[in-house]
Amino acid sequence: ETIHKNIVQFQSTLVPDSIIGIGIGAPGPLDIKRGIIDFAPNLPGWRDVPLRKILKDEFNMKIVLENDANAAAWGERCFGVGQGVDNLVCFTLGTGIGGGIIIDGKIYHGNNCGAAELGHMTVNKDGPRCNCGNYGCLEAYSSAIGIKNRIKNRIKEGIKSEFLNFDSDDKLFESLSLKSIFEAARKGDKLTENIVEEAISYLGIAIANITNILNPKMVVLVGGMTNEGDKLLLPLREEVKKRAFYSNYKPLKIVIGKLDGNAGVLGAAALLWIPEIYSL
Numbered sequence: 565e566t567i568h569k570n571i572v573q574f575q576s577t578l579v580p581d582s583i584i585g586i587g588i589g590a591p592g593p594l595d596i597k598r599g600i601i602d603f604a605p606n607l608p609g610w611r612d613v614p615l616r617k618i619l620k621d622e623f624n625m626k627i628v629l630e631n632d633a634n635a636a637a638w639g640e641r642c643f644g645v646g647q648g649v650d651n652l653v654c655f656t657l658g659t660g661i662g663g664g665i666i667i668d669g670k671i672y673h674g675n676n677c678g679a680a681e682l683g684h685m686t687v688n689k690d691g692p693r694c695n696c697g698n699y700g701c702l703e704a705y706s707s708a709i710g711i712k713n714r715i716k717n718r719i720k721e722g723i724k725s726e727f728l729n730f731d732s733d734d735k736l737f738e739s740l741s742l743k744s745i746f747e748a749a750r751k752g753d754k755l756t757e758n759i760v761e762e763a764i765s766y767l768g769i770a771i772a773n774i775t776n777i778l779n780p781k782m783v784v785l786v787g788g789m790t791n792e793g794d795k796l797l798l799p800l801r802e803e804v805k806k807r808a809f810y811s812n813y814k815p816l817k818i819v820i821g822k823l824d825g826n827a828g829v830l831g832a833a834a835l836l837w838i839p840e841i842y843s844l
């Protein structure tokens with residue numbers, strides 16, 4: 565209802581027919597050809613939702629549905645740091661970790677739109693359980709939720725922080741920012757130091773893996789953790805350099821996206837430039 569009102573209102577401020585369609589970045593898995601969200605673990609009750617049809621009926625314009633991380637990758641490629649780059653891999657480092665892969669200038673979807681789940685590559689066979697059911701996924705180490713869960717477990721083991729004052733059930737813990745966690749780690753905090761080091765190092769392992777598989781020109785990082793800037797990038801590049809083929813690493817740019825929080829929405833809008841991908 566609210567969305568409808570906003571769009572109608574927005575539409576009325578524009579030249580008639582100047583909106584060519586609506587692009588949506590949504591959590592997957594989804595079916596981009598049919599415009600259906602199969603299942604969204606973080607949106608309770610969202611199963612087999614024909615979102616494209618619902619919005620098409622409502623607004624009678626082109627509707628494109630894409631995985632949110634693919635949309636972010638497309639956004640950086642069209643408007644951000646990846647302009648003109650045809651082979652690019654994007655990691656969205658947020659609450660979870662998503663991925664988008666551009667090969668030869670096109671979003672790579674795989675057989676049935678399931679490609680680029682970079683957050684769920686196994687980086688440690690004995691690692692913690694992930695929300696997807698697997699053990700040792702990248703997301704369990706390097707996402708905001710993964711980092712906080714690992715800190716929580718160490719608090720339960722009795723390890724205390726010298727800089728952060730909370731316990732694991734505390735509301736304070738829930739509101740704890742990545743920034744303060746990284747800061748404490750830098751000061752040599754026993755509780756957080758090696759969890760942060762490992763978060764960066766496992767991300768480096770994942771980037772090295774994908775670098776050796778796809779030989780991209782650029783790896784773009786977006787999302788909350790990128791606020792750390794060089795404090796993230798420098799150790800990360802070291803880890804990738806250690807692990808990837810040097811011939812793949814040397815020309816590779818590992819950079820932070822430049823669209824702040826907007827890569828996903830800008831990318832989703834720009835999907836309307838490539839409607840054929842979505843069978844429109």
Ligand SMILES: [Zn+2]
Pocket residue numbers: 683684694695696697698701703
């Ligand atoms: Zn997983």
